[in-house]
Amino acid sequence: MNLILMGPPGAGKGTQAQRLEKKFGIIQLSTGDMLRAAVASGSDLGKQAKEIMEAGGLVSDDLIIAMISSRIDEDDCKNGFILDGFPRTTPQAEALDVMLKDKGIQIDHVIEIEVDDDAMVARITGRYTCSGCGAGYHDEFQKPATEGVCDQCGGTEFTRRADDNAETVRSRLDAYHDQTAPILAYYKEKGNLKGVEGMAAIDDVTEQLNGIVG
Numbered sequence: 001m002n003l004i005l006m007g008p009p010g011a012g013k014g015t016q017a018q019r020l021e022k023k024f025g026i027i028q029l030s031t032g033d034m035l036r037a038a039v040a041s042g043s044d045l046g047k048q049a050k051e052i053m054e055a056g057g058l059v060s061d062d063l064i065i066a067m068i069s070s071r072i073d074e075d076d077c078k079n080g081f082i083l084d085g086f087p088r089t090t091p092q093a094e095a096l097d098v099m100l101k102d103k104g105i106q107i108d109h110v111i112e113i114e115v116d117d118d119a120m121v122a123r124i125t126g127r128y129t130c131s132g133c134g135a136g137y138h139d140e141f142q143k144p145a146t147e148g149v150c151d152q153c154g155g156t157e158f159t160r161r162a163d164d165n166a167e168t169v170r171s172r173l174d175a176y177h178d179q180t181a182p183i184l185a186y187y188k189e190k191g192n193l194k195g196v197e198g199m200a201a202i203d204d205v206t207e208q209l210n211g212i213v214g
């Protein structure tokens with residue numbers, strides 16, 4: 001089972017991908033997470049991506065396509081994967097088609113998490129992640145049961161993304177509407193685009209997704 005999750009920053013792609021990963025045993029491939037790891041490691045890729053990410057722009061298609069192509073070849077993707085944050089431009093979507101054809105792999109569902117843009121700034125600026133296990137939280141909408149302690153691993157260290165500030169979020173939303181939203185028409189034409197109501201509660205969105213995937 002191979003999926004693409006679409007939706008603007010803050011739609012909940014990462015949260016839902018983590019849940020799908022657990023339930024269906026298919027791996028979450030987040031190009032944003034891969035780039036953040038590259039930035040943290042100080043690799044050449046990280047050096048090239050850092051400023052663009054901080055400004056809320058998009059990293060070059062060539063770099064992203066090469067990165068995801070080699071990642072899909074790894075063993076843990078054999079059972080299936082969830083693309084989260086890729087493709088983000090029409091050239092990426094076209095390159096993905098060619099790449100998957102070469103690898104003999106098919107995408108089963110492209111799912112758009114449909115949300116209101118206006119709500120995304122509040123969602124994004126309040127979010128943070130457990131440094132130990134990567135579980136996602138929010139200052140207002142998704143607090144851990146005990147303040148300061150991760151529900152999943154008991155960790156007490158948390159991080160916030162450098163690009164999760166109000167100014168950068170607006171650039172990221174613009175990039176989504178200018179460069180990513182047009183891909184939805186591309187997948188609609190191909191006939192494998194589905195939508196879920198992303199303004200619903202997190203568990204409701206998960207149920208909608210399980211209904212499509214299961």
Ligand code: AMP
Pocket residue numbers: 009031032033035052053054056057058059060064084085086087088092163172
């Ligand atoms: P995300 O974690 O998906 O919100 O991505 C964070 C940032 O990484 C984006 O704002 C972009 O700068 C960069 N990025 C992630 N995925 C891609 C992609 N597929 N193409 C170009 N840039 C990307």
